[in-house]
Amino acid sequence: MMKPCLLDFTKEELGLVFSPAFRAKQIFKWLYQGYVDDAEAMSNLPKAMRDTLADTYDFVPLEVAHEETSKDGSVKTLFRLRDGHTIESVLLPMKEEVVDEEGRRVSHPKFTICISSQVGCKIGCTFCLTAKGGFVRNLSAGEIVGQVLALKKRHGISPERRVNIVYMGMGEPLDNLDAVAKAVKIFADLDGLSISPKRQTISTSGLSHQIKKLGEMNLGILLAISLHAVDDALRQELMPINKAYNIASIIEAVKVFPIDERKRIMFEYLVIRGRNDDLGSAKKLVTLLHGIKSKVNLIYFNPHEGSPYTRPHTAEMEAFRDYLNAHGIVCTIRQSKGLDISAACGQLKERSTHVTA
Ligand code: SAH
Ligand code: SF4
Numbered sequence: 001m002m003k004p005c006l007l008d009f010t011k012e013e014l015g016l017v018f019s020p021a022f023r024a025k026q027i028f029k030w031l032y033q034g035y036v037d038d039a040e041a042m043s044n045l046p047k048a049m050r051d052t053l054a055d056t057y058d059f060v061p062l063e064v065a066h067e068e069t070s071k072d073g074s075v076k077t078l079f080r081l082r083d084g085h086t087i088e089s090v091l092l093p094m095k096e097e098v099v100d101e102e103g104r105r106v107s108h109p110k111f112t113i114c115i116s117s118q119v120g121c122k123i124g125c126t127f128c129l130t131a132k133g134g135f136v137r138n139l140s141a142g143e144i145v146g147q148v149l150a151l152k153k154r155h156g157i158s159p160e161r162r163v164n165i166v167y168m169g170m171g172e173p174l175d176n177l178d179a180v181a182k183a184v185k186i187f188a189d190l191d192g193l194s195i196s197p198k199r200q201t202i203s204t205s206g207l208s209h210q211i212k213k214l215g216e217m218n219l220g221i222l223l224a225i226s227l228h229a230v231d232d233a234l235r236q237e238l239m240p241i242n243k244a245y246n247i248a249s250i251i252e253a254v255k256v257f258p259i260d261e262r263k264r265i266m267f268e269y270l271v272i273r274g275r276n277d278d279l280g281s282a283k284k285l286v287t288l289l290h291g292i293k294s295k296v297n298l299i300y301f302n303p304h305e306g307s308p309y310t311r312p313h314t315a316e317m318e319a320f321r322d323y324l325n326a327h328g329i330v331c332t333i334r335q336s337k338g339l340d341i342s343a344a345c346g347q348l349k350e351r352s353t354h355v356t357a
Pocket of ligand 2: 123125
């Protein structure tokens with residue numbers, strides 16, 4: 001039997017196990033701010049408590065199995081979970097460190113970490129490599145949190161540096177809502193990683209009923225919708241889940257989703273050459289998003305072996321973006337980080353499976 005993992009607990013839950021409750025706060029600080037994964041090092045805890053911690057709990061839910069660094073500085077990590085399954089996370093440096101003439105640091109580097117929520121995925125999008133391997137299991141909250149903690153430690157990102165999180169790795173976060181919602185809270189704990197929900201973006205393929213449920217939880221997170229198409233026929237081809245949750249149902253769910261006044265709902269639009277890159281689609285998108293505080297992120301389709309789709313031309317991407325901007329919709333083109341390593345999510349896993357098989 002596997003031991004329970006400490007990262008699976010909220011501070012309140014730990015407080016029920018270790019009393020008095022301030023012990024939970026101390027443990028949290030050691031784990032998330034002290035980067036400690038050994039009970040003996042938790043020097044302000046009584047010896048008996050350190051022994052219980054060491055005997056009863058695991059501190060680390062995953063280990064690095066493989067890593068690739070891209071020319072642009074993004075690092076893709078394949079983690080092995082305790083049961084041997086693997087998942088991917090990506091560390092994306094957003095801003096370089098700036099040092100003035102006297103060598104003083106004037107701005108810190110900023111990082112976004114892209115994390116997985118499941119081993120595999122049930123949704124089955126036809127353009128996505130993660131879908132190919134099918135669904136294996138949900139991640140626990142600790143396995144979600146553990147990805148960020150491990151990457152911060154490994155890359156020497158000091159504990160007080162807050163990072164942004166996007167749930168855009170492997171899996172459908174809203175298909176594992178309980179663990180994801182718990183992870184959002186553990187991340188946000190001020191005695192822990194202290195990552196405010198406003199710095200966490202959950203990306204979904206559009207499970208409308210789950211979007212409503214997430215909205216009712218009022219976690220304060222940001223929401224990204226993987227829209228990818230403006231009509232149901234094409235969306236159904238790309239994302240079979242659209243049969244159950246069509247575009248209209250998603251728009252309806254988004255309209256009642258609570259967001260911070262200064263924020264917007266993000267719509268991701270995967271651009272595939274000759275399929276959805278025309279200005280007619282851009283026009284429909286403008287109509288569809290009418291009345292929603294939105295921003296659109298255009299994503300270059302990342303080709304992989306055996307995929308029937310191709311990467312769009314830059315000229316079409318830019319024309320699409322310019323059309324949206326000219327019609328009142330904030331739109332940016334996502335810079336494809338890590339294209340030279342293993343491209344879209346699922347590809348590192350796929351590759352290393354081939355290598356080790
Ligand atoms: N399941 C969630 C989150 C994980 S997928 C979702 O679908 O939103 C994260 C993003 O990666 C999605 O927007 C997805 O469309 C995109 N993606 C998947 N395969 C891709 C590929 N081959 N090229 C570019 N983006 C891809
Ligand atoms: Fe799952 Fe997202 Fe990939 Fe679709 S794009 S199969 S929802 S991980």
